[in-house]
Amino acid sequence: MKPIHEIHESHEVYGFPGKGPLLVTCEHSSRRIPAPLRTTRTDRNWLATHWGWDIGARTVCRELIRQTQSLGVFARFSRLLCDANRAPDHQHLIRCAVEGSVLSFNKRLTIEEVDRRLEKYHAPYHAAVDHAVAQRINSPGDVLLLAVHSFTPQFGEEKRTMDLGVLYDPFESVALRLQAEIAKTGLNVALNEPYSAKDGLMYAATRHGDEHGAVYLELELNQKLIGTAPDARKMGRTLATALRNIRLRVNPVSG
Numbered sequence: 001m002k003p004i005h006e007i008h009e010s011h012e013v014y015g016f017p018g019k020g021p022l023l024v025t026c027e028h029s030s031r032r033i034p035a036p037l038r039t040t041r042t043d044r045n046w047l048a049t050h051w052g053w054d055i056g057a058r059t060v061c062r063e064l065i066r067q068t069q070s071l072g073v074f075a076r077f078s079r080l081l082c083d084a085n086r087a088p089d090h091q092h093l094i095r096c097a098v099e100g101s102v103l104s105f106n107k108r109l110t111i112e113e114v115d116r117r118l119e120k121y122h123a124p125y126h127a128a129v130d131h132a133v134a135q136r137i138n139s140p141g142d143v144l145l146l147a148v149h150s151f152t153p154q155f156g157e158e159k160r161t162m163d164l165g166v167l168y169d170p171f172e173s174v175a176l177r178l179q180a181e182i183a184k185t186g187l188n189v190a191l192n193e194p195y196s197a198k199d200g201l202m203y204a205a206t207r208h209g210d211e212h213g214a215v216y217l218e219l220e221l222n223q224k225l226i227g228t229a230p231d232a233r234k235m236g237r238t239l240a241t242a243l244r245n246i247r248l249r250v251n252p253v254s255g
C-alpha cells in the first residue's frame with residue numbers, strides 16, 4: 001500500500017491514516033518563507049542553519065512513518081516565519097534577529113503581519129494536527145503522539161554530546177521504556193535533554209496530547225547523526241525498531 005501525501009499551504013500530511021501506532025508531527029520540518037515575503041542572501045544563509053529548520057528531521061519522520069505504517073503532519077513553513085512549536089503569545093513566536101543578525105522579513109513587523117502568519121500558517125497547521133489526532137484516537141489500537149525535532153551539536157558555548165533526547169512531561173514510564181530500547185541500539189540517549197519538556201518548550205505535543213487524552217513525547221535528534229538522507233533514514237529505522245519494542249499498550253492516565 002502506498003502512503004498518502006497531501007500538500008497544503010501550511011502543512012503536509014504523509015502516511016497511512018488510521019493504521020499505525022504513531023501520530024508523528026514535525027513542527028520544524030521546513031525552511032520555507034512563503035511569498036509574498038522575500039528573502040535576502042543573508043536570510044537564506046540563516047534559514048539553511050538550525051535557526052531556520054530542524055535539519056534531517058523530515059527525512060527521519062518519513063522513514064519512521066513508512067516503517068510503522070503510521071501518519072504524520074509536517075509544517076511547511078520555517079520556524080523563523082512563526083514557530084509552530086511555540087504558543088501564539090510566546091516571546092519567541094517570531095524572532096526578529098538570530099545571533100545578532102536582523103532577518104529582513106521580520107524587520108518592521110506589524111500586528112497585522114503577525115496575525116496574518118498566525119491565521120495562514122500556525123493555526124491551520126495545528127488544526128491539521130488536531131484533526132489527525134482526533135481521527136486516529138477514534139481508530140482501534142494504541143497511539144503515541146510523537147513530535148520529532150533535531151538539535152545542533154554546538155549551541156553557542158554549549159556542546160551537546162548526547163545522540164538523542166527523549167522529552168517528556170507527564171509520561172515518564174513511556175519515556176523510560178523508549179530510552180532503554182533506544183540505548184540498546186548503541187545510541188547515547190538522555191531524558192529531557194538538551195532541554196526539558198517541563199519548561200513549556202514542547203508546545204505542539206502537549207497541546208494536542210492534552211486536548212485528546214493521548215500519550216505524547218518529543219524526540220530531539222542530534223543533527224550530526226542525520227545530516228545526510230541515508231543517515232536520516234537509518235535513524236528512522238532505528239527509532240521504528242525501538243518504538244515497536246516498547247509495545248505501546250499504555251494507560252494515558254497513569255502514564
Ligand SMILES: [Zn+2]
Binds near residue numbers: 027085148150
Ligand atoms: Zn525543532
